[in-house]
Amino acid sequence: ILRQQLKWVTRGTILAIVPYTLFYVVPYLMGSLPGTGMKLSVLSLGLLPLTFGYAIFRYRLMDVDLIFKRGVVYTLSAAAVVGMYFGLVAGVATLVQMRQPNTGRIGLILAVVVTALLFDPVRKWIQDRVDHLFYRTVYDYRRTLLEFGRELGSETDLNALLSSVLDRLSRTLAVDRIAIFLRTGDEAEQFVIAKSAGMSHAGNLDLSFLSAPRPEPAGHLFFENTHQVPRETAGSQDAIARLDLNYYIPCRAQQKAVAVLGLGKTTKGDYLSSEDIELLETLGGYLGIAIQNGRLYASLQQKVAEYERLKDFNENIVESINVGIMALDMEDRIESWNAQMEVMYALPRWQALTQPVRSIFPAEFVEEFYRVRQNSGINNLYKFRLQTPAGETRTVNVAIAPLVTRKFQVIGRLVIMDDITERVELEGQLSQADKLSSIGLLAAGVAHEVNTPLAVISSYTQMLAKQLQGDPQKSGLLEKITRQTFRASEIVNNLLNFSRTSGTEFTDTDINKVITDTLALLEHQFKTAKIQVRSDFTSGISAIQGNPGRLQQVFLNLFLNAKDAMPGGGTLNVATSNGDMVSVRVSDTGSGIAPEHIQRIYDPFFSTKTAPKEGQNRGTGLGLSVTYGIIQEHAGKIRVESNPGSGTTFALDFPLSRKAMHV
DSSP states (O other), X not given: OHHHHHHHHHHHHHHHHHHHIIIIIHHHHTTOOOOHHHHHHGXXXXXXXXXXXXXXXXXXXXXXXXXXXXXXXXXXXXXXXXXXXXXXXXXXXXXXXXXXXXXXXXXXXXXXXXXXXXXXXXXXHHHXXXXXXXXXXXXXXXXXXXXXXXXXXXXXXXXXXHHHHHHHHHHHHOBSOEEEEEEOOSSSOOEEEEEEESOOOOSOOOOGGGTSOOSSOSOOEEOSSTTOOTTSOHHHHHHHHHHTOOEEEEEEETTEEEEEEEEOOBTTSOOOOHHHHHHHHHHHHHHHHHHHHHHHHHHHHHHHHHHHHHHHHHHHHHHHSSSEEEEEOTTOBEEEEOHHHHHHHTOOHHHHTTOBHHHHSOHHHHHHHHHHTTSSSOEEEEEXXXXXXXXXXXXXXXXXXXXXXXXXXXXXXXXXXXXXXXXXXXXXXXXHHHHHHHHHHHHHHHHHHHHHHHHHHHHXXXXXXXXXXXXXXXXXXXXXXXXXXXXXXXXXXXXXXXXXXXXXXXXXXXXXXXXXXXXXXXXXXXXXXXXXXXXXXXXXXXXXXXOHHHXXXXXXXXXXXXXXXOTTOEEEEXXXXXXXXXXXXXXXXXXXXXXXXXXXXXXXXXXXOSSOOTTOOOOOSOHHHHHXXXXXXXXXXXXXXXXXXXXXXXXXXXXXOOSOOBO
């Protein structure tokens, strides 16, 4: 606007003064009398008010509003000061004349000094009152806008900030077309429309004119006619025309334009005044800083969100991993306790956190932990038997490692516990199966080789017994040989049963019927041994895939072992239950099994009845081995619980019947 104003004022002045000077002033000074031509040159002076008037009407030359306002202000200020001056002069003169008749000049000087000091405060006060009188609404809006600019820094939401700026500017300056352009990157100063009001800008726009270097001093851009901007590129001309914004005010932060504020004409079609532009440039500084702060805050929020996402992701990894993990600080207090630790150690997280290790774990673990905690590197405890608060004993592999930062500063310790209880049990079962398989092959060969001489011995013994029936002494010896031959034959048959792991036909089997038939076979023996049998069978129990004959042998061995464990009588309890698997529990009230023998009871030829008590039979050591093998054939499991003097309980589990199979 200022450039257009100066252009019209300069052209009007030249067109008015130059003809008048050349055709009237110069000839007159040279002594020529004013003629008709010289008098007509005076008419060129009419161009001066015409161009000034056009500039006032078209470009608001010197802003008529401001001229009027400032003229009123200075007139009233001068009048007030002159009035005050004469009043002071009169007052001081009167006062001095009354008290010091000889000091009139000093009073006059004092009045002048006081008047000079009061002129500027009086002018400002009068200007404020004039603003309120003539421009009360606009004045209040503009004062509010400046206060709003100073408060922009408190807004951290960039979107809310831009919306608030658009609303305030449109109401304060009565502008119906307004937009805010934000820079997309720090290196290439490219701008995009971030927020706008009262305009449509569909499609891509070439906004390079906002960041293009210009020869004129840094400031706002003004386009008088948005459809005629020959100095811009073709793409920029199209964008300027489509945007139809006349003013582009840069919003700077740290000497760099972070945004541009674009405005059109007022709702009445007028251009903005120079005072409006100054106000917008001042606001642009506040807005630039506020936008930069908003972007920094948004970036910080994004980083915080990313940090939280990574933190949650890492915590999910720790929670999902199939080993127990706990983190300790330098004072050995628990800072982290994952879900697997809760399951394995049977202790909720809230009870473990912030507690010292020594108050959570048993003394055996604490002793081992403090033994290795000072060692550098990773320390391991293999197959450590850990007693849990629930009373269970878990077998775990423990790894203890220092917890370090990126700068390799130790800030605590990381303890990893891998629960291998089931793995150890499976390894034991596999070892037992391999042992039984090897011994079974050996037993099969031995049984076949021994059967032939046993048959010969038995036959010849019986023949000699018939021939020596009249000799009681020799007949007694032959009877002992015959009994031992039968015992050897029984052992051989057990060996054959032990080694027989194939050719068994499986059918749907009712486990309750198998147990009932077995108990019926031993009913007389139980009565003789004063053993009471208690059965608790689940009615309608699910069928299993099995061989009734082989299963009967399992229960026959278990029942006979129970009878031998109760030589003085007792109680045999047999119970079945239905669930994911068919379960059978066989328990007695006998002498129990010593702890050191528990791991060996399934070994072939291992027996605790080498020196049988009264009422017991000498064991062969193959009964439980054969039982174990048959249960393995049926894809079942067998467990034993026993304490000396408290009896023994065998728990058997068989899978439910799904389809017939042959093994």
